[in-house]
């Protein structure tokens with residue numbers, strides 16, 4: 322019998338961290354206030370003082386704190402990323418989530434006792450890649466990119482002793498985890514370089530009569546009618562004219578939502594489920610954590626009796642980007 | 657936060673907006689500024705981010721009451737601006753219920769934005785700073801703030 326997966330929730334601020342802990346997250350993940358993490362937005366994330374307080378709060382309630390250092394060190398500044406690893410160890414986080422092999426190696430050599438997780442940005446989709454990171458860097462857990470079907474996730478789990486974490490809810494990044502440079506195409510900056518996709522300084526929301534236009538560094542990305550749901554200003558979610566037709570050429574703005582397949586996720590032995598959204602507010606963290614906690618608790622009472630409550634789906638649909646949910650790659654018929 | 661009550665989504669009839677526009681705009685502007693300054697006094701707002709607000713002009717427009725408040729941040733305090741002479745650097749517009757839901761941390765600004773209930777125009781980065789700054793504030797129980805004790 323597999324055990325219930327841990328619920329891992331995002332914290333972009335101290336109030337969000339407390340909201341996650343108070344509403345039933347088993348662990349929270351967070352980042353420093355700099356470009357060593359992929360949600361490096363103005364005003365977001367933790368300085369040393371807030372982090373100390375956050376860790377104290379979570380640990381007092383028996384929850385874990387995972388720290389993401391999930392961008393790739395920039396040439397000439399590798400020391401900044403190494404310092405972030407050292408600072409995380411000093412803070413006493415339960416695990417550090419890393420993407421770069423050089424940093425994994427550094428952490429392993431310098432802090433052999435520190436628990437390490439492989440970030441989704443590390444783009445390891447096969448058990449061979451995961452087992453390699455286990456052998457070389459001693460990783461205890463890997464976060465799988467959102468590109469695998471459920472059967473493929475199961476196959477990975479069967480062939481590794483590394484714990485497997487998957488995404489359970491949140492905005493989708495097109496199927497190119499850790500490798501996307503679309504944002505750089507428009508404005509010269511992207512998650513892997515500055516820690517943010519479509520940095521706010523390049524984004525312009527333009528209110529027109531009857532519509533709102535979104536521009537990234539002057540490039541028109543989308544135009545929403547007054548009754549249409551809006552999405553994040555990223556190129557992957559823009560509508561473009563392709564061969565005379567204007568549509569979401571890359572991806573529709575949607576959110577991933579796995580609530581309906583939780584029993585299968587538990588059955589195949591997924592160790593943890595992650596919620597996206599460190600850029601979101603404490604209100605979002607409260608709503609999503611509370612809902613997924615209720616679903617997981619219902620699952621704990623027996624997967625045969627598990628059924629999805631409409632209220633859960635309504636709550637999650639409300640906070641979703643584009644107000645549509647999908648099972649993403651998990652239920653993809655093609656491979 | 658203790659959620660003993662929830663603010664429903666509502667929209668005031670258009671007639672209220674047309675009356676609202678004809679009323680003097682200063683009472684709620686003053687209330688807003690007093691609330692922000694009280695938060696400053698309690699050292700709830702992080703100094704590192706406050707720097708980015710210096711001399712910026714903000715406008716909050718409540719669509720269904722027709723109310724509008726402009727203010728700026730200068731020399732460590734928020735000041736009301738009664739006759740703004742230029743376009744604001746950052747403007748928010750929403751119905752009253754959406755603002756109340758935001759203030760009570762009942763809804764997330766991204767949610768309201770996706771659902772087109774909150775409009776943000778102007779300097780997007782400034783908007784993000786303000787949003788993240790307010791998110792990071794650990795409010796004492798709300799009724800103690802002057803904004804809520806009226």
Ligand code: SF4
Nearest residue numbers: 494495501503518557
């Ligand atoms: S452009 Fe889209 S797919 Fe690429 S990093 Fe940004 S959100 Fe992700």
